[in-house]
Amino acid sequence: KLDFTGKLLKKLGAPMKEETVHAVDNVDLTVTKGEVVGLVGESGCGKSTLGRMVAGIMPATEGTIRWHGKELAELTGADGRRAKLQTQMIFQDPMSSLNPRLRVADIIGEAPLVHGLTKRADYEQYVDEQMRRAGMDPSLKRRYPHQFSGGQRQRIGIARALAVQPEFIVCDESVAALDVSIQAQILNLFMDLRRDLNLTYLFISHDLGVVEHLSDRVVIMYLGRVVEEAPSEEVFARPNHPYTQALLSEVPRIEARKKSFAGVKGEIPSPLNPPPGCHFHPRCPHAFERCRVERPALKTIAPGHRSACHLNDTTG
Ligand code: SF4
Ligand code: MG
Secondary structure (H helix, E strand, C coil), rough: CCCEEEECCEECCCECCCEECCCCCCCEEEEECCCEEEEEEECCHHHHHHHHHCCCCCCCCCCEECCEEHHHHCCCCHHHHHHHHHHHECCCCCCHCCCCCCHHHHHHHHHHHHHCCCCHHHHHHHHHHHHHHCCCCCHHHCCHHCCCCCCHHHHHHHHHHHCCCCCCEEEEECCCCCCCCHHHHHHHHHHHHHHHHHHHEEECCCCCHHHHHHCCCEEEEEECCCCCCCEHHHHCCCCCCHHHHHCCCCCCCCCCCCCCCCCCCHHHCCCCCCCCCCCCCCCCCCCCCHHHHHHCCEEECCCCCCEECCCHHHHH
């Protein structure tokens, strides 16, 4: 079985530029080859931190990341470089990850040239091919990033990622900054690429509606912990965790375009000083005494469906 497994334990928060790195506490996440896993939660829940750890660009203080069954930290030399290249991350704002002084052709072609994935002689053709795959016109390759729209810039970022022949792509809010119509185009592109190149995705989003359309499996995080995990249809048909239920009530459904007013009540507490017991208890409409003192374990409640809520013990 070819799989990617990340087991990550307790990452303590530390300030990193203006952004805060949030704690990820005892998360065990497996992404199987060919799968699309949606990772959902409010901002500050630790999903970006988890994504960076999984992509190998941020170390976990404890725990391991396994790539095709081998520990990533132990892969050295050519194996290590290949493993790193095969995981690519696509961020929300392509402008901050595209060198403004480089032409698109160099942005896309630099890494594959360095890593020997293409030769000088085939370089131009190689770049053209990546641009076409990302839905761009190769005749624009002499331009600079600022000469493109937000959606086109995201396509440049995608072409750059594809150019190193990845297997696994971590998308962190990759469509969040785009207009809804452009969002749909980019999401469709991700799905076409999955089919054509047999890609595996970890798709991180605060928006359950975005994740619904493309994920095989959905993982819901709250304050650094996974609270629910299930096949996509299962999460949307039978959400178990009160937090998931609250998140879902905020997604305008196709069958009932009315927005529910239930939603998630209250402010998200600080991830660096989370409430004891079940982290969700101050906002949970079903909280009872046990929730304030005891951490609920992530338990299997149906095949492939896990949830961390004490209610499953009392009503089960
Ligand atoms: Fe709500 Fe308690 Fe379940 Fe937490 S464990 S989600 S507080 S009912
Ligand atoms: Mg984030």
